[in-house]
Amino acid sequence: MKLNKQDVYKALEKITVPGEGKNMVESGAVTNVMVFGDEVVVDVTINNPSLQARKKTEVEILKTIHAEVYEKAKITINVKVGAAAVSEKPKANEIKGKPLPGIKNIIAVASGKGGVGKSTVTANLAVTLAKMGFKVGLLDADIYGPSMPIMFDVAQEKPLAVNIDGKSKMKPVESYGVKLLSIGFFTQPNQAVIWRGPMASKALNQMIFDAHWGEIDFMLIDLPPGTGDIHLSIMQAMPVTGAVVVSTPQEIALADARKGVAMFQQDSINVPVLGVVENMAYFTPEELPNNKYYIFGKEGAKHLSEDLKVPFLGEIPLVQSIREAGDVGRPAAMQEGTPIEAAFEALTKNVVQEVVNRNTDLPPTEAIKITTMAGCSPVNKQ
Numbered sequence: 535m536k537l538n539k540q541d542v543y544k545a546l547e548k549i550t551v552p553g554e555g556k557n558m559v560e561s562g563a564v565t566n567v568m569v570f571g572d573e574v575v576v577d578v579t580i581n582n583p584s585l586q587a588r589k590k591t592e593v594e595i596l597k598t599i600h601a602e603v604y605e606k607a608k609i610t611i612n613v614k615v616g617a618a619a620v621s622e623k624p625k626a627n628e629i630k631g632k633p634l635p636g637i638k639n640i641i642a643v644a645s646g647k648g649g650v651g652k653s654t655v656t657a658n659l660a661v662t663l664a665k666m667g668f669k670v671g672l673l674d675a676d677i678y679g680p681s682m683p684i685m686f687d688v689a690q691e692k693p694l695a696v697n698i699d700g701k702s703k704m705k706p707v708e709s710y711g712v713k714l715l716s717i718g719f720f721t722q723p724n725q726a727v728i729w730r731g732p733m734a735s736k737a738l739n740q741m742i743f744d745a746h747w748g749e750i751d752f753m754l755i756d757l758p759p760g761t762g763d764i765h766l767s768i769m770q771a772m773p774v775t776g777a778v779v780v781s782t783p784q785e786i787a788l789a790d791a792r793k794g795v796a797m798f799q800q801d802s803i804n805v806p807v808l809g810v811v812e813n814m815a816y817f818t819p820e821e822l823p824n825n826k827y828y829i830f831g832k833e834g835a836k837h838l839s840e841d842l843k844v845p846f847l848g849e850i851p852l853v854q855s856i857r858e859a860g861d862v863g864r865p866a867a868m869q870e871g872t873p874i875e876a877a878f879e880a881l882t883k884n885v886v887q888e889v890v891n892r893n894t895d896l897p898p899t900e901a902i903k904i905t906t907m908a909g910c911s912p913v914n915k916q
């Protein structure tokens with residue numbers, strides 16, 4: 535019997551690498567094959583460092599070569615554990631830790647102070663993530679003033695009901711590649727909605743759990759302004775991967791942003807802060823795009839992030855067209871080739887990177903961490 539390399543490779547192509555859907559040769563796991571008479575030496579690199587995985591790989595190679603090539607071949611297998619197993623960072627679009635079926639990451643956007651541009655930043659992050667190819671959901675949790683239906687030009691729409699496995703589910707409204715649900719779809723315009731925290735979190739729970747979101751890489755939550763009870767309820771109701779805190783450079787906004795960061799870091803919430811965004815960082819007149827006027831002070835949010843030891847995610851200028859774009863329902867980051875698009879792209883990339891870092895370093899956030907009232911879920915708490 536004359537053994538040859540090609541036959542060995544062909545046989546090894548019949549072994550699939552678990553979790554990769556590729557065969558050993560295709561995935562690059564087989565690094566070398568040597569044949570001397572009736573002896574075969576196979577070098578393989580595997581990503582699973584466990585002894586069991588090693589053994590399993592060896593047995594499969596032995597069996598396959600004996601069955602497919604030559605039943606009396608003398609086989610030596612050198613198994614190496616790949617560097618990937620030790621240092622592999624998940625790719626941005628296959629991030630670890632699935633807190634909810636189908637929803638990979640939940641990012642809460644908060645501010646402390648109102649009117650600093652939370653919703654504007656959230657809407658633009660959402661469309662930028664969608665442009666990058668991610669599957670994006672957006673939950674407008676601002677029970678005081680939901681703004682997403684207008685910002686996405688879907689104020690006249692209502693989510694439809696769909697039947698999924700015999701259960702009726704809400705179908706998010708889709709706009710610019712972003713799936714959207716908002717408290718605003720369920721209230722009349724101009725109707726002040728005064729909800730207590732538990733009621734709001736119940737409504738939000740329904741929008742997350744009783745909706746047909748499908749696969750989502752990033753679910754953004756636009757929170758109401760402030761750091762009150764309502765935030766506590768929302769944070770406790772769902773496993774938020776991380777929080778983004780928006781601030782403008784003024785002292786007064788920074789003081790509130792500091793409270794916002796502290797809110798996420800307190801023991802009863804314990805949501806990792808992905809970083810701080812400086813919105814309205816400087817004013818740029820449309821006709822003088824290279825001029826920067828630091829009308830609210832310079833780099834306040836940047837210094838705050840350094841002070842609090844949380845990442846600085848980026849700065850967004852104060853530009854008239856950002857406001858106009860929000861008002862007409864087409865987020866400014868969609869204006870291709872503009873500095874605004876570039877600013878939101880830089881910000882979004884940093885957010886994705888921080889999510890990847892967070893998921894590499896920390897375990898998934900637990901949905902309900904508090905135990906202020908033993909045995910009561912925050913949703914039912916009175």
Ligand SMILES: Nc1ncnc2c1ncn2[C@@H]1O[C@H](COP(=O)(O)OP(=O)(O)OP(=O)(O)O)[C@@H](O)[C@H]1O
Pocket residue numbers: 645647648649650651652653654655676679681758759813814850851852853854855856857858860861
């Ligand atoms: N970078 C910017 N350039 C110009 N205008 C902006 C910018 N960011 C936000 N705005 C405008 O400022 C106003 C407030 O923004 P936005 O509604 O996003 O703030 P918010 O923090 O969500 O407010 P609230 O606390 O009421 O929810 C809006 O009219 C918006 O268009």
Ligand SMILES: [Mg+2]
Pocket residue numbers: 652653654676679681756
């Ligand atoms: Mg808002």
